Amino acid sequence: MTRQIVLDTETTGLSAATGDRVIELGCVELVNRKLTGNNLHLYLNPDRDSHPDALRVHGITSEFLRDKPRFAECAQDILQYLRGAELIIHNAAFDVGFLDKELELVGLPPLATHVACVTDTLAMAKELFPGKRNSLDALCDRLGVDNSGRQLHGALLDAELLADVYINLTRGQDALLAIDDAPAGADGLPLAAIDLSALVLPVIAATADELQAHEDVLAQIDKASGGRTVWRIEAQAA
Known part of the structure; x- marks a missing residue:
């Protein structure tokens, strides 16, 4: 309480x-x-x-x-x-x-x-x-x-x-x-929780065009920052 x-x-x-x-x-x-x-x-x-x-x-x-x-x-x-x-x-x-x-x-x-x-x-x-x-x-x-x-x-x-x-x-x-x-049903009792553990969500992969568009945006951001974007620096270090 x-x-x-x-x-x-x-x-x-x-x-x-x-x-x-x-x-x-x-x-x-x-x-x-x-x-x-x-x-x-x-x-x-x-x-x-x-x-x-x-x-x-x-x-x-x-x-x-x-x-x-x-x-x-x-x-x-x-x-x-x-x-x-x-x-x-x-x-x-x-x-x-x-x-x-x-x-x-x-x-x-x-x-x-x-x-x-x-x-x-x-x-x-x-x-x-x-x-x-x-x-x-x-x-x-x-x-x-x-x-x-x-x-x-x-x-x-x-x-x-x-x-x-x-x-x-x-x-x-x-x-x-x-x-x-919790929300109540027509009988005034709390509604049972829904078990979502068995739910399988589909994974939709990006297309080649979407991946390329993503890379283009990252390149523009990197250029605007003078090559100081974190993902480029970490990739070079790796």
Whole structure:
């Protein structure tokens, strides 16, 4: 069983090092790349106000958070939920930095010691789409994920969107799905795999004209490269 947790946070500002805190944690569980509904969503009292710029992004006021639990009260439950999973995070350094600081403040080891690994979808997207915008909104637009309900940033909503984005970014992994994802027959049971081991494929040899045309193309490439084509050099060495 492959268990992944898609995670997002909202914070009072941009710098955990200077005292900003986590105010919302949203987590969505995937098991074998399928949503399970076993999600975690918490609002947390940071004992400080959000920076005005951050407040404009998430809209979570100090008044709303005043009666919410503090991170210290929820730390063990959070770690129990995350333990042993692969975390999927967009711009992982930001969220992990904040969670590590919260754990440090309550005397607990950093996040990496509790989870299997962390996958950064921002880094993945930059490799797949170099030179393009790779924000969560941009990826939703590019990959056909409906983000029309995202007026303000919210940790749970963003984690749900990121789960869809991640599945689309890694669509090639569908070849690794378990048998329960195989096509089903009319009775609802998985179709049996077709045994191709006895299949004999015909071998069609190239004609003399085709072989000569091939050699002509190789000669042109060799001439254009100044006689530095690999196949000519290796043939001479042999």
